[in-house]
Amino acid sequence: MIEVQRLGKRFALPRSARRKAGAEPPDPRQENGWFNAVREVSFRCGAGEVLGLLGPNGAGKTTTLRMLSTAIAPTAGSVTVDGVNLVADPLTARRRIGFLSGGTGLYGRLTVRENIRYFGDAHGIPRAVLDDRTSELLSKLGMGQYADRRVDALSSGMKQRAAIARAMIHAPAVLVLDEPTTGLDILGAQVVLDFMRERSLAGCAVVFSTHHLHEVEALCRRVCIVDMGCSVFEDSVDALRAADSGSLSAGYLARLKRQ
C-alpha cells in the first residue's frame, strides 16, 4: 500500500528563467525564484490495486513518481510505503518499491542475468534466493534463452522484459511506473501491461502514469488526475466516466477544463 499526502516539490529557477518571468504570462507555480513543480498531490493505492496517474505534459506526474521512487526528495508532504515513511527512511522504502520507466535502466555491457544479479546483490538478497528468483523471473518473462546475452544485443521488447525483471528482483510491495509503454511497440507494451496486471493480482500496489486512456480502462479501478502540480481528481474510473457523457476521455477533459 502507498499513501501520498499533500506532496510538494519545488526547484530553484535558473537565472535565465527568473529574468523571463516578468515578460511572460504568470505561471501560478512560480514564486520568488522557485518553481513548484508539484504543489499538492494526494492519493492512495492499496494492495492489489492499480492506480492510473493522468495529466497533461508538465502537470507534475513524472516529478511525483520520481519522489515516490526516492530519486528526488519531496520538499513538502509525506509518502508512506507499506508502513514506511519514505522521507524519513528512504533506504528501507527503496526495498519495498520497484520502479520502471520508458527507459530500461539496464547496463548494456552486462548480460541480462548479470544485470538482475547486480540489482539483487545491491538489495542484499542472499545468493541462493537470488538465483532462484532470477530463474523464476526469467522463465515467467520468457527470457530463459536470452539470460546470458548482453543487453546491448537485445531487441527493445526483450530489454523491457529484462527491465521488468530488474525492477522486480527484490519482490517489492509497491510498483511505480512512469509512462512504461512509451516508445515500445505493441508487443513490448503488451508485455508491460500483462506484467502490471499479474503484479496487482499477486497483491502488489501498482501506480503508473500514462497518456493512454485505453490502458487505464484495461487495468485501473481508480485514477488520480494531476494538473499544474495539484491532484484535481481522485476517484474510481467509473466516477470519472460518469462525470461527463459516459466517455472516459470526455470525463478526463472536463476535469482538466474545470481547473
Next chain:
Amino acid sequence: MWTVLKKEVLELLRERRTLIFTFLMPTVIIPVLLGGFGAFAGHKAGQEAERVLHYAVFGAEYAPELNGQLLDNPRLSRIALDSIGHIDENLRDRRLDFVLVLPPGFEQKLATGQQMALELHYNDAVTVDTISQRMRGITRAYSNSLREHFLSSHGIDSAGQRFVAEPVTLTVKSVASPRERAGELIGAFLPYFFLLIGLSASIPVAMDMAAGEKERGTLESLLLLPLPRSRLVLAKFCAIALVGSTAGLMGVVSLALWGLGLIKGAGAAVTWFDGVGIGDVALIGLMILPANAIIASLLLAISFYGRSYREAVNYASALALLLLVPILIGMLPNMRLSSGWAWMPITNISLAVKESVKGTLTAADFAVVFISTSLVAGVLLALSINWCKRESVLFRS
C-alpha cells in the same frame, strides 16, 4: 558499495577502450612511440651532422690555405655562385646551405698579425643549428693553427702558447653522480608521462560513470538502490582511481622494464639507470596513487555535473589542461622539492618523482609529499561526494 564497485570493474573490463588506455597504452604504445621517436630523433640528428653541405665562397683567392681545407672537407660540396647579390635568394631557395665571404687580402693580413673577420651567410631559423656549429669547428681549427704558427714564429714555445691561448683554465669537480645529473633531466619528464597516462585512462571511464549513465538512463536506477548515495559515489571513485592508478603503475613498471632492456642493449651509455632500484620504482608507484585519487575526485565531480557525456568530456579536457600547470611547474629548470612545494598538490609529486630518479629523495620528503597529497585527495573526495549527492547536480537540466 562492493557490489557497485564489482559491477563497475566488470563493465570496465568489457570496454575495449578502457583496456587499451589502461594496459596497452602505458606498456606498449607509449614506450614504442617514445622509443621510436627517440630513435628517429637520434637518426635525424646523426643524418644532419653527416649531411654534405652545399656552399659557395666569395674571395677564396684571398685565403688559399682555408680554401684548401674547405675543398678537402668530404662533408662540404662547393657550388659556384656568379654574384654576391644572389646569396639571399639561393639560401632561401635552399640551393645552398651557406655562403662564406672573405675580405680582400684575408690571409696576407692574418700573416701580419691582423685580426680578420669571415662572413657566414645562412638561414638560422632551425631547431638545431648544425651549420654554424660545423663552421665554428672549421674556423676554430684554422684559427688555432694560425695562432700556433704566429706564436712559434715569435719564439714562443708550446707551454707559452697554451698560456697565451688560455691563461686560466677551470677544472670542474662536481659532487653530482651521473645518476643525479641524468635524473635532473629525465626525472623532470617522467611525472608528466605517469600522470598523463593515468589521466588519459581515467577521463573516458569517469565521464562514462556518471554523465554516460545519465545519458543512458541507468543512473536513476542506480540511485534507487538501497544504498546511501555517498557509497555509490565512493564506489565509482574507487573504480576511476583504480583505472588511473593501474595505468600509472603500468607506466612506471613498463618504463623500468624498458629501461632495464635499454641498459642491456646500450651498455655503458645508460649506466646511470643502474642506480635506480626496485625501491625507487616502488616509491614512484606509491606517489602516483594519491595523485590519481585527486584526479579521480575531480573527474567524478565533473562527470556528475555534466548533462551529457559530451559536455562532461569538454569540462574534463579543460581540467586536463589545468592539471598540466602544476606538472609543468615541476619541470621548470632548477626546481627543487622544498618544504613549501611539498604541500603543493601534483607539483610535489612531480618534484618528488624527479628527486627519486636522481636518488636524492629522503624518507622525510617522501612522507610529507605522500601525506599532504593524500590529505588533499581525502578533502577533495569528501567535497566530491557531497557535490555528487546534490539533486541539483544529479538531475541538472
